[in-house]
Structure formats: C-alpha cells, structure tokens
Amino acid sequence: MKFSTLKRHLKEGTRNTWRNSWMTIASIGAVTTTLILVGVFLVVILNLNHIANKLEDDVQIKALIELTAEEADVNQLEADIKAIPEVDTVQFITKEEELDNLIESMGEQGQAWTLYEQDNPLNDAFIVQTTDPLDTELVANKIQQMNNVNSVNFGQDYVDKLFTFNEYARNVGLVLIFALLFTAIFLISNTIKITILARKKEIGIMKLVGATNNFIRWPFFVEGMILGILGSIIPILIIMIGYYYLANSGITIQQFNFIQLLPFNPFAFQIAGIILGIGVCIGVWGSLMSVRKFLKV
Amino acid sequence: MIEMQDVFMTYPNGVVALNGISVKIEQGEFVYIVGHSGAGKSTFTKLMFREEVPMKGTITVNNKDVSKLKWKDVPYFRRSIGVVYQDFRLLPKLTVYENIAFALEVIEESPKNIRARVMKVLDQVGLKNKARFIPDELSGGEQQRVAIARAIVNRPSILIADEPTGNLDPDTSWEIMRILEEINASGTTIIMATHSKEIVDTVRKRVIAMEDGTIVRDEHRGEYGYEV
Numbered sequence: 001m002k003f004s005t006l007k008r009h010l011k012e013g014t015r016n017t018w019r020n021s022w023m024t025i026a027s028i029g030a031v032t033t034t035l036i037l038v039g040v041f042l043v044v045i046l047n048l049n050h051i052a053n054k055l056e057d058d059v060q061i062k063a064l065i066e067l068t069a070e071e072a073d074v075n076q077l078e079a080d081i082k083a084i085p086e087v088d089t090v091q092f093i094t095k096e097e098e099l100d101n102l103i104e105s106m107g108e109q110g111q112a113w114t115l116y117e118q119d120n121p122l123n124d125a126f127i128v129q130t131t132d133p134l135d136t137e138l139v140a141n142k143i144q145q146m147n148n149v150n151s152v153n154f155g156q157d158y159v160d161k162l163f164t165f166n167e168y169a170r171n172v173g174l175v176l177i178f179a180l181l182f183t184a185i186f187l188i189s190n191t192i193k194i195t196i197l198a199r200k201k202e203i204g205i206m207k208l209v210g211a212t213n214n215f216i217r218w219p220f221f222v223e224g225m226i227l228g229i230l231g232s233i234i235p236i237l238i239i240m241i242g243y244y245y246l247a248n249s250g251i252t253i254q255q256f257n258f259i260q261l262l263p264f265n266p267f268a269f270q271i272a273g274i275i276l277g278i279g280v281c282i283g284v285w286g287s288l289m290s291v292r293k294f295l296k297v
Numbered sequence: 298m299i300e301m302q303d304v305f306m307t308y309p310n311g312v313v314a315l316n317g318i319s320v321k322i323e324q325g326e327f328v329y330i331v332g333h334s335g336a337g338k339s340t341f342t343k344l345m346f347r348e349e350v351p352m353k354g355t356i357t358v359n360n361k362d363v364s365k366l367k368w369k370d371v372p373y374f375r376r377s378i379g380v381v382y383q384d385f386r387l388l389p390k391l392t393v394y395e396n397i398a399f400a401l402e403v404i405e406e407s408p409k410n411i412r413a414r415v416m417k418v419l420d421q422v423g424l425k426n427k428a429r430f431i432p433d434e435l436s437g438g439e440q441q442r443v444a445i446a447r448a449i450v451n452r453p454s455i456l457i458a459d460e461p462t463g464n465l466d467p468d469t470s471w472e473i474m475r476i477l478e479e480i481n482a483s484g485t486t487i488i489m490a491t492h493s494k495e496i497v498d499t500v501r502k503r504v505i506a507m508e509d510g511t512i513v514r515d516e517h518r519g520e521y522g523y524e525v
Contacts, residue, residue, distance in 0.1 A: 005405050205386055209451065210376035212369070213405035 014194045023191040030187040031231025034180040035275050037241040041173040042271055050262050052162045059133050061140045061154045064123040069148040078146050084142055087128055095122040123150055146233025188227050188286025192220050197292050206217040213295045218285045228283025237273045243268045298324050304354035313339035316510035327481045329489040329497050331521055332507035338490040341458050346378055347371050348430055376404055379448030379456040383463035385440045387432040394428040395449045418446045422476055438469030449480055458489040474500055494521035
C-alpha cells in the first residue's frame with residue numbers, strides 16, 4: 001500500500017470516530033468494562049496458578065517418628081525411606097528444632113510455646129522430598145506403612161484444593177468474559193454500522209469508480225482499532241497501578257512458605273500487552289462484522 | 298467492444314428484465330438505448346457494469362467475459378468504464394475538485410497525477426473556474442458536468458450514461474450532449490439510456506429500442522420512434 005493511501009485511511013478512520021462521538025463513547029465504555037474484568041481475572045488466575053505451581057514444587061512429606069523409637073530404629077527407618085525410588089532427599093530434624101521452627105513462625109504468639117522447651121511434646125521427624133512432586137502422595141503412603149512412623153503429613157490437600165478452586169474460578173470467569181467480549185464486539189460493530197450507513201452514498205460512489213473492497217474496508221478497520229485501543233487505556237492503567245501496589249504491598253501467603261505474587265515487572269507489562277491485544281482484536285472483529293454485508297454490491 | 302449473446306435476466310422477485318438479448322457495440326460508437334420505463338434499459342446498462350450478473354448468456358466487454366469475472370477483479374474491471382446517472386451522485390460535502398479527485402484517490406493514483414488530471418478534465422467540461430465550489434452551489438447542468446468529469450477522469454474506454462439529461466432543462470441538456478459528443482469524438486464508446494425524443498431525433502446516432510426485455514429495433518442514425 002502506498003504511503004499516501006495509508007495516510008488517507010488513517011485520516012478517514014479517525015474522522016469517523018469523532019463524527020459519531022456518542023456511539024464511540026458507548027463502545028469504548030463497553031470495551032473498557034470488558035477489559036478491566038479480563039485484566040483482573042487474568043491477574044487473579046495467573047497468580048493462583050503461580051502459587052499452586054510453587055506449592056507443588058515445595059510439597060514435602062513430614063514423617064513424624066514414634067516417641068518410642070530407638071536410635072537404631074530411626075536409622076533403619078531412614079534407610080528404608082531412602083530406598084524408595086521416588087525419594088529425592090531425606091532430612092532428619094529433632095523435636096527441639098521443630099519447636100524452634102514453630103516458635104519462630106508464630107512470631108509474638110510463639111513466645112507462649114517457649115514453655116514447652118522444658119517438656120517438648122513434639123516428635124522427631126524426617127522431612128522427605130520427592131523427585132517429582134506428583135509422587136508425593138504415593139511416597140507418603142509408603143512411609144505411612146513403615147514401622148516407627150507415628151503419622152505422615154504432606155501439603156497435597158492444600159494444593160489439590162487450590163487447583164480445584166482455580167479451575168472453578170477459571171471456568172466461571174471464562175463464561176463471564178466471553179459474554180462481555182461479545183457485548184463489546186456487538187457494540188463496536190453497531191457503532192461502525194452507523195458510520196457505514198452515514199457513508200453509504202460515498203461507498204456506493206467508491207464502488208462505482210472501481211475502489212477495491214479492501215480499500216473501502218480500511219478506514220473501518222482503523223476505526224475499530226481506534227475504538228479497541230482507546231478502550232484499553234483505562235483498563236491498562238487500572239491494572240498497572242493496582243498491581244504495582246498489590247505486588248509491592250508485601251502480601252505473601254504465610255501458610256505456604258512465604259510464596260510471593262508474580263513480580264510487577266514483567267507480569268504487569270505482559271497483562272497490559274494482552275489487554276491491548278484483546279482490545280484491538282475486538283475492535284477489528286466488530287468492524288469486520290459490520291462492513292461485510294455492505295460490500296456485496 | 299461490447300458483445301451480448303442470448304442474455305436472460307430475471308430478478309429474485311420473479312420480474313423478467315431481459316428476455317434473450319444479443320447485441321454488438323463497436324469501440325467508439327455512440328448508442329442510445331430507448332424504451333418505456335421497465336423495458337429493461339437499466340438492467341441492460343447494469344449488466345455491462347457488472348452491477349448485475351445474467352442468469353444465462355454471455356457478456357463480453359473489452360474482451361473480458363463479464364459474467365465469469367471473479368469478485369476481486371470486478372473493481373479493476375469497473376475502472377475501464379465510466380458511469381453517469383440522472384441524479385449525479387456527487388458527494389455533497391466535497392468540492393468539485395475533491396469530488397473528481399476522489400475517483401482517482403480510491404484507485405490509489407499518485408497525488409501528483411491526480412492534480413494534473415483533475416484540472417485537465419475540469420477544463421474539458423468547462424468548469425475550471427468552479428473547482429472550489431460545492432455541488433449545492435452549482436446548477437443541475439453543472440453538477441452533471443462534474444459527474445461526467447468524474448466518470449472520464451480515469452480515461453475509461455466506455456462511458457455509460459443512464460438518463461444523464463433526465464433532471465435537466467432543454468438548454469442544459471444540449472450542453473451535456475455537446476460534452477458527450479466531444480468525449481465520443483476522442484474514441485470513447487458512449488451508451489446512453491434516455492427518454493428524450495428531442496435529443497435522439499436531433500443528435501442522430503445508433504438507436505437500440507427495447508420492449509419487455511427484448512430488442513425490438515436497432516438502427517444506425519435511428520429515431521426515437523415513440524410518441525411522447
């Protein structure tokens with residue numbers, strides 16, 4: 001395409017958006033609303049996914065050793081656990097270390113537990129990590145069967161619940177977002193249809209003198225794109241600013257070994273890119289829908 | 298050159314517009330299409346311009362089979378034909394100059410050529426001094442001259458005029474006829490559908506008379522032949 005032609009299309013498309021300013025505002029509003037929800041949804045889902053994945057990596061089995069176990073029994077148990085093929089590392093911690101960890105993790109309230117230092121009610125334990133997080137449950141069950149094992153804990157429950165929640169949230173969110181996307185596309189296509197009706201005569205003359213369909217289509221493409229881009233500005237600002245404060249607020253999920261949210265950079269920029277991309281797509285799609293039937297002359 | 302062979306055309310609502318038409322028009326001819334309203338004159342011109350596609354038969358324009366033209370080739374085909382209508386079809390917000398330049402812009406002619414060609418064609422129709430006027434500021438005859446200028450600015454080999462004088466008073470009509478004859482003299486084929494007995498009987502050319510979708514008469518230097 002020639003530069004002068006491109007300039008013409010850009011000028012036409014921009015002028016159209018100004019001409020029906022009310023419909024333009026309505027469409028941009030619809031796109032904005034949609035994209036804000038898409039953005040928030042993406043931030044939530046991707047972070048939940050991130051946390052779930054992190055957790056899965058961190059899942060470890062804690063096998064509490066019977067209080068009655070002798071040192072030889074403990075050594076035997078360690079050897080048995082190490083013999084399980086899926087096991088990666090085995091670490092022994094004494095009940096004194098356990099108590100220290102507990103006190104530390106509880107912060108101020110932990111001070112109450114210092115009383116127990118005289119008469120520690122906890123067990124010695126093995127911390128077992130599997131090579132593949134997915135084998136955690138299998139290995140936990142095997143250890144459970146062994147002698148001198150009081151009980152076995154592992155975080156799989158949390159992870160499973162989080163994944164299930166994640167999936168529900170994703171499905172509900174997707175339905176909602178698709179409904180909104182269609183509304184936005186519909187509004188954009190209506191806005192552009194009004195432009196086209198207003199320019200029906202012009203289009204007729206263009207066809208008369210031999211303009212190609214692509215040539216006629218371009219300004220409407222541009223208009224759709226402008227609507228999409230304008231509609232994505234506010235959502236991008238909201239998401240970027242909001243996430244900036246959220247990510248830097250020091251929120252961590254304490255229960256899960258202090259996992260952090262996805263870092264602002266590059267995550268927020270990626271989301272901004274996605275929002276802009278979706279904005280442009282619905283704009284172009286909307287314009288395509290409305291131009292199509294006017295070109296069959 | 299335009300050639301139609303056994304062309305049938307029925308509209309979706311069942312109206313038979315053309316009922317087996319065969320005709321040959323050589324390059325450079327000036328042809329009147331006459332007949333009552335509904336005789337098929339408009340359909341006849343629309344088929345040449347590929348606004349309609351025949352149900353049956355072949356139409357060859359400049360050695361191209363129009364009915365077999367692909368969608369994407371239609372715009373390029375249309376560039377070889379200029380069209381003028383009774384109602385001028387100018388863009389009201391554009392100046393005379395812009396209206397004509399528009400026809401070149403949309404076929405992506407370079408800005409440099411556009412200026413030269415628009416000025417030349419404005420001179421040809423005698424409207425050089427009205428280039429900056431908008432259509433509403435012009436008389437009907439002047440508006441039609443702008444429409445003709447727009448139709449020929451792309452140097453088409455054929456000019457189709459569908460009742461170009463239908464909205465004009467007699468004096469103005471003669472002016473339009475003079476311009477059309479000049480264009481014809483430079484080698485452009487002109488096909489003009491008209492209801493004007495006066496014009497047909499005065500400016501004598503080939504006359505194709507249509508009735509009920511068929512050609513009932515085809516004479517060189519013919520007459521209008523109907524009572525007005």
